[in-house]
Amino acid sequence: MDSVVLFLLLSTFFTSSAQQMESNVSRGSYLTPGINSTWLSRSGLYAFGFYKQGNGYAVGIFLAGIPQKTVVWTANRDVPPVSSSATLSFSRDGTLVLQSTPEQTQIIIADSLGSTSAAMLDTGNFVLYNSDQEIQWQSFEHPTDSLLPGQRLLAGTELFSSVSATDHSTGIFRLKMQHDGHLVQYPVDTPDTAGYAYWGSGTFGSGDNVTLNFSPDGHLYLLNATGANIRNVTDGGYPTKDTIYLMRIDADGIFRLYSYELKQNGNWSVVWSSSGDLCDPKGLCGLNGYCVSNDTEARCVCLPGFEMVHPGNRTAGCEKSFNAADCNSKNEYNTYTMRELANTVWEDISYSVLSFPLKEDCKQACLEDCNCEAALFKDSRCRKQRLPLRYGRRQLTDSNIAFIKVGKSTPADMPKPNQEGHRLEMLIISAVFLTFGGMMLVISGIVFYKNHFWYRKLPVNGNAEVGDDVAPRSFTYPELEKATDGFREEVGRGSFGTVYKGAILNGQKIVAVKKLEKVLAEGEREFQTEMKVIGRTHHRNLVRLLGYCHDGTHRLLVYEYMSNGSLADILFTPEKQTCWEERKGIARDIARGILYLHEECERQIIHCDIKPQNILMDDYGCAKISDFGLAKLLKPDQTRTFTGIRGTKGYVAPEWHRKLPITVKADVYSYGIVLLEIVCRRKSVDWSLPEDIAILEGWAYHCFESGDLDQLVGPDDEVDKKQFERMVKLGLWCIQDEPSLRPSMKKVLLMLEGTIDIPTPPSPTSFFSVI
Ligand SMILES: *[C@@H]1O[C@H](CO)[C@@H](O)[C@H](O)[C@H]1NC(C)=O
Ligand SMILES: *[C@@H]1O[C@H](CO)[C@@H](O)[C@H](O)[C@H]1NC(C)=O
Ligand SMILES: *[C@@H]1O[C@H](CO)[C@@H](O)[C@H](O)[C@H]1NC(C)=O
Ligand SMILES: *[C@@H]1O[C@H](CO)[C@@H](O)[C@H](O)[C@H]1NC(C)=O
Ligand SMILES: *[C@@H]1O[C@H](CO)[C@@H](O)[C@H](O)[C@H]1NC(C)=O
Ligand SMILES: *[C@@H]1O[C@H](CO)[C@@H](O)[C@H](O)[C@H]1NC(C)=O
Ligand SMILES: *[C@@H]1O[C@H](CO)[C@@H](O)[C@H](O)[C@H]1NC(C)=O
Ligand SMILES: *[C@@H]1O[C@H](CO)[C@@H](O)[C@H](O)[C@H]1NC(C)=O
Numbered sequence: 079m080d081s082v083v084l085f086l087l088l089s090t091f092f093t094s095s096a097q098q099m100e101s102n103v104s105r106g107s108y109l110t111p112g113i114n115s116t117w118l119s120r121s122g123l124y125a126f127g128f129y130k131q132g133n134g135y136a137v138g139i140f141l142a143g144i145p146q147k148t149v150v151w152t153a154n155r156d157v158p159p160v161s162s163s164a165t166l167s168f169s170r171d172g173t174l175v176l177q178s179t180p181e182q183t184q185i186i187i188a189d190s191l192g193s194t195s196a197a198m199l200d201t202g203n204f205v206l207y208n209s210d211q212e213i214q215w216q217s218f219e220h221p222t223d224s225l226l227p228g229q230r231l232l233a234g235t236e237l238f239s240s241v242s243a244t245d246h247s248t249g250i251f252r253l254k255m256q257h258d259g260h261l262v263q264y265p266v267d268t269p270d271t272a273g274y275a276y277w278g279s280g281t282f283g284s285g286d287n288v289t290l291n292f293s294p295d296g297h298l299y300l301l302n303a304t305g306a307n308i309r310n311v312t313d314g315g316y317p318t319k320d321t322i323y324l325m326r327i328d329a330d331g332i333f334r335l336y337s338y339e340l341k342q343n344g345n346w347s348v349v350w351s352s353s354g355d356l357c358d359p360k361g362l363c364g365l366n367g368y369c370v371s372n373d374t375e376a377r378c379v380c381l382p383g384f385e386m387v388h389p390g391n392r393t394a395g396c397e398k399s400f401n402a403a404d405c406n407s408k409n410e411y412n413t414y415t416m417r418e419l420a421n422t423v424w425e426d427i428s429y430s431v432l433s434f435p436l437k438e439d440c441k442q443a444c445l446e447d448c449n450c451e452a453a454l455f456k457d458s459r460c461r462k463q464r465l466p467l468r469y470g471r472r473q474l475t476d477s478n479i480a481f482i483k484v485g486k487s488t489p490a491d492m493p494k495p496n497q498e499g500h501r502l503e504m505l506i507i508s509a510v511f512l513t514f515g516g517m518m519l520v521i522s523g524i525v526f527y528k529n530h531f532w533y534r535k536l537p538v539n540g541n542a543e544v545g546d547d548v549a550p551r552s553f554t555y556p557e558l559e560k561a562t563d564g565f566r567e568e569v570g571r572g573s574f575g576t577v578y579k580g581a582i583l584n585g586q587k588i589v590a591v592k593k594l595e596k597v598l599a600e601g602e603r604e605f606q607t608e609m610k611v612i613g614r615t616h617h618r619n620l621v622r623l624l625g626y627c628h629d630g631t632h633r634l635l636v637y638e639y640m641s642n643g644s645l646a647d648i649l650f651t652p653e654k655q656t657c658w659e660e661r662k663g664i665a666r667d668i669a670r671g672i673l674y675l676h677e678e679c680e681r682q683i684i685h686c687d688i689k690p691q692n693i694l695m696d697d698y699g700c701a702k703i704s705d706f707g708l709a710k711l712l713k714p715d716q717t718r719t720f721t722g723i724r725g726t727k728g729y730v731a732p733e734w735h736r737k738l739p740i741t742v743k744a745d746v747y748s749y750g751i752v753l754l755e756i757v758c759r760r761k762s763v764d765w766s767l768p769e770d771i772a773i774l775e776g777w778a779y780h781c782f783e784s785g786d787l788d789q790l791v792g793p794d795d796e797v798d799k800k801q802f803e804r805m806v807k808l809g810l811w812c813i814q815d816e817p818s819l820r821p822s823m824k825k826v827l828l829m830l831e832g833t834i835d836i837p838t839p840p841s842p843t844s845f846f847s848v849i
């Protein structure tokens with residue numbers, strides 16, 4: 079229907095030139111740049127053929143009917159432009175081939191033997207037909223950076239941005255329709271994991287075969303395998319009269335919906351875009367550079383002491399402009415100084431995390447550590463990094479401070495600093511500070527004015543310490559009753575109580591409110607201390623505690639809301655099956671979260687109840703551990719407790735049953751079970767299965783020992799065999815009966831990442847006593 083309307087509209091619009099137009103191309107036809115360079119669609123809106131690219135020509139589809147001649151598709155986009163003597167032919171055997179003279183190289187565009195005719199359709203699709211008029215090949219199935227109405231992005235396929243508006247070869251960003259139902263933007267050459275994502279549709283776990291669809295009214299939406307609309311990316315319903323739409327992942331990494339009013343002969347205008355912040359796309363700036371944007375432009379700035387590798391090419395990044403002295407003796411660090419960069423955020427690739435109340439301590443710690451090249455300081459945590467720093471951007475609302483270690487000597491022959499020099503330096507520094515201070519005042523004024531920033535800040539309870547502004551807030555019971563609308567919407571039930579959905583900050587922030595049950599009656603002070611400890615754990619793989627309530631007999635916790643359910647939903651719901659890569663990412667996320675609890679946070683926390691129901695998934699498919707630190711509320715002295723099993727049947731380490739002391743290795747055990755569940759996609763205990771395979775640990779070891787791991791791979795699960803074996807081996811090490819045999823979480827992570835080898839595990843031996 080719609081295409082008929084469009085066709086009528088366009089044919090009246092282009093009648094003047096419609097006579098010469100070709101819409102049916104027969105075998106033996108050919109095109110050359112210059113004259114007869116394209117095959118036009120019937121209405122003349124779209125053309126297939128040569129268009130100008132750089133010093134030569136490329137083959138593709140463009141909007142011939144508008145002055146901009148916007149290119150929507152390019153054949154073999156990474157092949158260099160061809161000369162004006164090239165020919166494009168629809169050969170006698172039905173192949174579409176580009177012959178580039180004088181080199182006489184042949185580039186096959188569509189190898190579809192048996193095609194008898196071709197047509198440039200008015201939808202913008204170029205198709206090859208067989209003699210039965212069935213489609214053999216179509217450009218709509220090979221998208222580059224754009225989609226047109228009627229075109230779909232299928233599961234497992236992706237769009238790649240172009241290098242620039244005029245160079246249509248593959249650029250540095252991609253938009254992928256994943257097999258897990260999530261539509262995600264990443265930089266190129268990165269794994270499909272949450273850490274690299276910079277935009278997502280939030281439909282993680284909607285099953286395979288989800289497609290991105292595009293209708294002529296500008297509606298972009300996701301359909302699942304059964305054809306249900308699961309997400310509207312754009313609202314749609316935009317005017318269709320004399321208007322066409324185009325969706326494209328632009329060279330700047332943002333994906334946009336454009337409209338064009340044909341009658342106005344105007345220009346493309348943006349109807350919708352995936353982000354308003356030009357610095358959102360990760361990797362826009364190369365290594366050691368960071369992105370600074372206003373509403374219209376994004377710039378890349380080098381770290382202090384660095385300069386651009388190729389001036390003018392921001393993706394090439396920045397390199398040191400000082401001579402790096404060897405750092406091996408104690409006094410060497412005197413040749414370095416730390417430069418401070420406020421309000422910038424970076425990818426955290428810390429090799430060590432320390433807790434300091436003051437930023438000066440962090441600065442000093444990095445200066446004195448020869449391995450440290452930069453440090454990120456935020457919320458009393460000091461994260462030491464090695465270079466290069468990546469995915470940097472300025473974010474005025476972020477309190478992160480980056481310290482960069484810079485050599486005092488520059489390649490140029492600097493005069494030795496003397497009193498005079500120092501005074502000048504001081505003058506310059508104070509001038510800079512004054513200017514910067516003034517700027518900050520103006521900026522914060524603007525921010526305040528625009529966003530009422532002050533009101534959004536969470537009120538602080540207790541003593542003001544550095545970093546306390548992000549400490550969990552104390553709520554009264556009536557406040558939480560109101561936030562959850564009288565505890566109306568139950569979203570889960572865990573070992574510690576029931577979870578309700580709610581909203582705080584005038585409905586601006588969706589939260590999960592957990593009503594604790596079975597909590598030991600504890601004093602106000604102990605509870606608050608505990609909340610503070612939990613509240614100070616900040617890690618991307620831990621669910622964030624935002625507040626708590628200790629009101630009479632009520633004990634409630636307020637967490638950030640995780641929109642995508644738990645790992646249990648993903649693993650044990652047949653429709654939500656996730657792919658191998660995704661599962662590997664989840665296993666790594668969980669390991670990182672536990673490692674943080676065990677080794678990196680202020681006070682060691684043993685979780686005691688690691689299980690898939692306690693692993694929650696955020697919008698981007700990143701796994702986060704919840705309920706950590708709660709074991710403490712049940713009983714003090716958690717690390718060496720002898721009474722009462724805390725964990726959940728099937729996941730608890732044997733030492734719980736033997737009343738042995740509980741250490742971090744109990745979490746390693748539970749992690750091992752969860753890891754086996756993740757790789758095998760089944761529950762650790764499943765009595766619906768035959769008895770010999772009902773208990774996963776025993777079955778897994780049996781399969782491993784007999785060298786028949788294929789039996790462990792779930793039905794229609796595509797796994798990487800080598801990695802699968804590694805993960806099973808690692809799982810078996812983690813579930814060793816003897817706690818000291820189990821690896822530490824740090825080792826687990828190294829093994830997961832393939833950094834260290836995994837020896838052959840012995841029999842865990844205890845798997846029958848666990849149940
Ligand atoms: C295109 O032309 C071929 C032969 O000239 C004819 O058989 C075919 O039906 C035509 N196709 C269309 C869509 O008109
Ligand atoms: C262009 O192609 C048409 C049909 O394919 C042909 O009739 C015409 O002669 C060609 N013009 C030139 C200049 O080659
Ligand atoms: C997805 O599509 C493929 C190919 O059409 C099909 O084999 C598979 O069963 C589909 N998966 C689901 C979950 O519908
Ligand atoms: C598609 O979504 C609908 C509605 O949300 C749901 O009922 C259906 O089970 C989903 N289909 C698949 C294959 O996930
Ligand atoms: C998407 O938008 C359409 C209207 O354009 C509406 O009918 C539908 O319910 C929406 N779907 C979702 C999942 O929001
Ligand atoms: C359309 O917009 C682009 C970018 O904003 C501009 O470069 C171009 O000149 C405009 N073209 C017309 C015809 O207005
Ligand atoms: C954004 O910055 C560029 C240069 O950095 C400047 O030319 C432009 O006017 C700025 N735009 C706005 C809206 O401030
Ligand atoms: C810019 O640098 C990147 C990375 O070094 C390189 O791939 C790209 O070709 C360069 N671009 C230009 C226009 O030189």
